[in-house]
Structure formats: structure tokens, C-alpha cells
Amino acid sequence: MNSRLNTVADVMTRAVVAVGRSATFTEVLETLQQWKVRAVPVLAGDGRVVGVVSETDLLAARDHDPDRADAYTAGRLMSEPAITVHPDSPLAEAGRAMARGRVKRLPVVDDEGFLIGVVSRGDLLKVHLRADTDLVDQIVAELRAVLGPALAASVGVRAEDGRITLTCGRQDAAVLTQLAAAVRAVPGVVDVTVATTAPV
Template identity: 65%
Template structure:
């Protein structure tokens, strides 16, 4: 079975670098540079996410108080409460949260607020970078869920650079618009060409 790519947990990065409330300005800066990330979650002593420190937060502190910038800790600089998302959340939900907050990444937490991963804009874009074989397989799976096995088998699915081409026969012409909407809803599909015809 092909990957669904519908939830944050399916595209997130599991290995996450994080800091504690007491992390220093210099320590956070070094961490961002070492791991080539633009922000890090801040964890409480029990491991729950309490905030996020970003490059923008560091710059704000540096501009506001350049002489004392390096004395600040993560707890003093972080944006709180942290905007988080759950692994089971739809990828679209994460995308909307990033757009609303002008954020590049979100900590992914479990039901108790513990950090389990991180999802970035790049992770969400993986949906659109699926190879054609994977994408065609996902469309076939969706057709099987919507049609009978016999009807689904009568429709040939081909993917070309994210564009789905459907050929074959369907039981009735009225099903074509519904079929096209179903296929367009599959993450990663950029266009649909329905050439399937109802039998005479």
C-alpha cells in the first residue's frame, strides 16, 4: 500500500534539536548554525514544549540591547506559547498554522505536549515531490475505496510529472466529474486528464 501523506506524522522530521529554558544566546546561536535550522523548540524540565526561539527572536534581542544580548536565556527570548501541531493532524492544518503565524516550522507534540518531531515548510512540500509511481498508486487506492473492485480495475491510471491521466471505461458518464474531483484531492496531484468514457 502506498503512503497516504495526509498527516503531519507522515512528513515530519523525527530527529529534533531543542533547548532548555536556560540555554544562552550564544548557545542557541551555535545550535542554529550547527544544525542549519532557523528556530528551535524550548522545552520545560519535563520535556514539554513551552516556546520557540527563532533567528528573529535573537535579532530582536540583539537590536534592543546589544550590550546585554548574550546574557539572555531561551526562557527570556522565546515566543510563547509555542504554536504546535499533533502528528495526527492533517498536513493542511499545519500549512494553515504556518501561514497564519508566518512560521517556517512547527514543533509536533503528542497529547501530553511532549515533543515528538518537527514539521517544516519543506516537509509539507514533500507532498508535491512524490514520484509518479507512488502518486499513481495512491490514486489507484483512492479509486478502489470509491468504486467497486471491478469498476476500479476498468480505469487505467498513469502519472506524468504529477499529472494524472485516466483512461478506460466507467459505468456511467455522470461519474466522470466526481472521479476527477476525487483524484484532484490526492496530495501531490497537479492536474487530471480524464479520458475514461462510459460504455455505449
């Protein structure tokens, strides 16, 4: 089963603020405060992501050279190369990239390196806060795709706080185990119970 929320494109924020390499220390700081973010991508003149400048970078510059910090530009302050992710990357891949880079947000870029969005740790967690009705709708649709409409219609799907109960009359234990594992992989599913109406 494939989740409808399994790639970065499914959860990323498309409205993104960024700065150019020539943005000054003060301009970067004002951008961070205005948009209430802790880091922004830095773009080359053609719009490609070349780095990221964060509050940590600003503080390091101020602490290193307090008298000249205001003269620094984003191009000098930024961390480079930027850790980026593609929109079709799996959510787990984005999570691992954040953990490795010890960052909370990643610029999302297309195949040419152009900025198209940003994904945060909070975005990655959204898939676990899905409504039960949404989970049931997705599971039913995917059961139809896997089992076919007739057989899927014989499987009852109920959700309560992310806990899924599948009710069916199938007696094939291997099929039941496979279905449970597939449903368990859907983001937002907490647990899966299979109840049979006939002996397994």
C-alpha cells in the first residue's frame, strides 16, 4: 500500500521566504523576525539554493566580530552547501537528512536546484495527526486497489484514534497478516487489529 502522504511534496510548505547572497546582516535578521522562522535559504541570482543562513550563523558572526557583524552579507554568513531535499523524496529520507544535518527545516528544490518549498520537522509529523475518517477513506481505497472491489467490500474498516480494526471472513492467515502489515504502514495508523468472522 502506498500512503497518500508519503513524499515531501505531500506535506511541504510552498510559500517560502528566502534571501539573496547580498542581503545584509540586518536584512536577514529582519526577515527571520518578520516571518517568525529561524533560518532562510540563500539564493543565487538565478534562484538556485546555494546555502542557508540561520540565527546561529548570525550569532556566530556577532560573537566573532561584534563591530563588523552588520557589514556581513548572507553570502558570507550562510552555511554551504545547503542540505536540500527533493519533493518526491520519501518523508523518512527528509527526516534522516534533518537528523544528520542537525537542522529543523530543509529547502525543497527541483531537479535544477530551484527553490520550490520548505519542509520542517513539524510538517513530517503532520501525517500522524490525521482524522479517523481520512484514514478509513484511504485504507478502503487502497484495499480496493490491492484486493479488487469485490473482495475489498467484504473487509470492514473501523478507526478510533488511529487504531484500525479490519473485520473480514477470510480464513487465509497469510493474507490477513499481509493486509495488517500494509495498513500499519499508512502514516497516522497507530495500531491494527484483524477480527475474523470465521476461524483462521
